[in-house]
Amino acid sequence: MAARGHVQDPNDRRLRPIYDYLDNGNNKMAIQQADKLLKKHKDLHCAKVLKAIGLQRTGKQDEAFSLAQEVATLEPTDDNSLQALTILYREMHRRDSVHPLRASSQIRKTPHKTV
Helix, strand or coil: CCCCCCCCHHHHHHHHHHHHHHCCHHHHHHHHHHHHHHHHHHHHHHHHHHHHHHHHHHHHHHHHHHHHHHHCCCCCCCCCHHHHHHHHHHHCHHHHHHHHHHHHHHHCCCCCCCC
C-alpha cells in the first residue's frame, strides 16, 4: 500500500474549496461554500473569516467587519484563522487590528510556568 506523505487536517480539507474560490476571484461561491460549511460546523472560526473576506471583496464592508470582530473577540489561536484575519484586516486597511490579535494569540499559546 502506498504511503501518503502527509496527514492532512480534516479542517484543511473542508476549507480548501473556499480558499480556491477566493483565489480564483469567485467570491460569491466562496461565501456560499462557507455558509454550507458553517451549517455543519458552527464553531469553525476560519470559515467565518473566509466568508468575511468574500463579503469584503463583494463590497459588503460592514457585514465583513462585524463577522471578523465576532471571531476576533473569541481570540482564536489556530494559524489558519489568524492568517485569514490578518489578510482581511490588511485588505480593509485596518492594520492596527492585526498586532493585538497576534499578541493575544501568542499569550494564549505559551504555557504558563509555575514556580
